[in-house]
Every structure is written in structure tokens, then in C-alpha cells.
Amino acid sequence: QVQLQESGPGLVKPSETLSLTCAVSGYSISSGYFWGWIRQPPGKGLEWIGNIFHTGSIYYNPSLKSRLTISVDTSNNHFSLILRSVTAADTAVYYCARAAAYVDSWGQGTLVIVSS
Amino acid sequence: EIVLTQSPGTLSLSPGERATLSCRASQSVKSTYLAWYQQKPGQAPRLLIYGASSRATGIPDRFSGSGSGTDFTLTISRLEPEDFAVYYCQQYGTSPTWTFGQGTKVEIK
Numbered sequence: 001q002v003q004l005q006e007s008g009p010g011l012v013k014p015s016e017t018l019s020l021t022c023a024v025s026g027y028s029i030s031s032g033y034f035w036g037w038i039r040q041p042p043g044k045g046l047e048w049i050g051n052i053f054h055t056g057s058i059y060y061n062p063s064l065k066s067r068l069t070i071s072v073d074t075s076n077n078h079f080s081l082i083l084r085s086v087t088a089a090d091t092a093v094y095y096c097a098r099a100a101a102y103v104d105s106w107g108q109g110t111l112v113i114v115s116s
Numbered sequence: 117e118i119v120l121t122q123s124p125g126t127l128s129l130s131p132g133e134r135a136t137l138s139c140r141a142s143q144s145v146k147s148t149y150l151a152w153y154q155q156k157p158g159q160a161p162r163l164l165i166y167g168a169s170s171r172a173t174g175i176p177d178r179f180s181g182s183g184s185g186t187d188f189t190l191t192i193s194r195l196e197p198e199d200f201a202v203y204y205c206q207q208y209g210t211s212p213t214w215t216f217g218q219g220t221k222v223e224i225k
Contacts, residue, residue, distance in 0.1 A: 036214075046153075046161065046204055048214040059212055062117075095160055101208035102151035104172070106160035 002027040004096045004107035012090075012114050018083040022096030022107060030054055030074040034099040037070065037081045039092040040109075047092075051099060052079060086114045118143050118209050120217035128225040135192040137220045139205035144185045149208040152181055152190045155219075156201045164203075165190065192222075200224050 008020035022035070029035055036051030036059075050060040050070045060068050069082040083090060091114045098105040119142040129135055139150070147168035153161035163172040165181035168188055178193040192199055205217040 034212075038214075045218045046206075046216040048216065051212075051214070061213070099214065101149045102163060102166045102206060103153070103161070103214075104163055104166075106162075109160050 002098055002105045004098065004105060006094060006096050006107045006110040008094075008110060008112070010111060010113060012086055012112060013116050014087055014114055015085055018081070018086050018090060018112055018114075020081045020094055020096070020110065020112070021078055022080070023078045024098075025077070027098070028074075029072060029077050029079065034059075035072060035079045036097055036099055038095045038097055038103070038106075040095070041089075041092045049081065049083075049094075088114050090114050117213070118145060118207055118215055120205050120207060120215055122203075122205060122217035122220045124220060125218075126221045126223060128223050129195055130225045131195050131197055133195050135190075135195055135199070135222055137190040137192075137203055137222075139183075139188040139190070139217050141186045141188070141207060145188075145207045145209075147184050150181075150183070150188050151206045151208075153204045153206065154199075154201045155204065161204060195222070 003025045005023045012018045034051040037049040052058045052070045067084045072079040093109040093111050095109045096107040097103045121140045123138045150168040152165040155161040169181045180191045182189050202219045202221045204219050
């Protein structure tokens, strides 16, 4: 059974860069599926951030695209998120996920607070 | 970009009652690409329904999905105490993109 685990700093200063990694176990990233990120601001709904396909094709939410980089490391079976120039509006629980047309596996989520 | 609008925002019901949740899309969505999730406080969402009407593994049969085109429905036939949660619909579109509705909270009356 696939398992996903996010890791990264829980506190980032405004204007700096948010970096998260998702370690995948129980399934090889290079075998298939989209691998991506979804976030949820406190008390609010879910927002898709972006996905990377197992072939390396990348798809970003247009509203975040200019600040966003998603990459994959198949040798270590993990993928990463970089979000630049963060503001308080980027404060959220960040989930990594495995997806096809729907998300069938989620990480537990990691809270990232943007504050000085 | 397809926008998903869920209604009502909050549904106040008692255990044993039937819950009907709506998800309306701004453009037609292929049924194959419509899913529903349940989220409880402090937890990641859980896939309930995919392909508009197929239950995910381990989901009780009191949960059912229906609809096509722009109108989709999640029905919980008889609410159990553990069903009180927030429910989201989600569609997979061209580009490809993933879009979520804003959620419906099912609360105890």
C-alpha cells in the first residue's frame, strides 16, 4: 500500500522560499500516476497546486505558476515543491498526493506558516 | 477553467437521516472525471466516490454518487455518527488540471 510523507520547515518568512519534500513508499514513482501537491488554508477549502506525471511532465495551477517549481527524484522515490516569494496567503496545510483523475492517496499534511 | 459550486454550504441533519449534497459545474464534466471526498477535522481528505458513481475501496454502500454533465450528487442514505464531516467534489479537466468545490459541511442537528 502506497504511503506518502511530507517534510519541510513549518515556518517561513514572508518573501522567502517554501520547500517541501514528499517521500513515497510502497510504490515506485516511475511506475505511473501523477504526483502532486494540494493545500488547505486554515478553515478553508482545498486548492490544487500542481502535479508531475511519472514521465516528468509538469502541470501547475495557473494562479501559482510564476512562483512554483515541482520536481521528482525517482532514484530516491520522492518529489518536491518549491514556492517562491511567499506571503501570509500561502499559510496552509500542504498535502502531497498520488493522483489519476482523482486523488487516491494522501499524505498526512504539514502545516506551513508564513510569518516573520 | 471549470468552477465547481457545492450546495448547501452547511447541512444540519440528525443521525439516521438522508443527506443529499450537490456539486454543480460551470461547464460539462465527463462523469469519469468527477470525484467526492470526505474530510474530518485534522485529517487528510479520503476518497469516497470516483467516476461520479463508483465507491472507493472500503466505502460503505450508504454512500452513493450520481449525476452527469454539470450536475452531480452525493447521497448518504442514513447518516451514521462518523459521517458528520466536510465533503468536497473534484473534477479532472483538460491541460490537465484538478479543481475542487468549496465544500459542504454536514453537521449534527
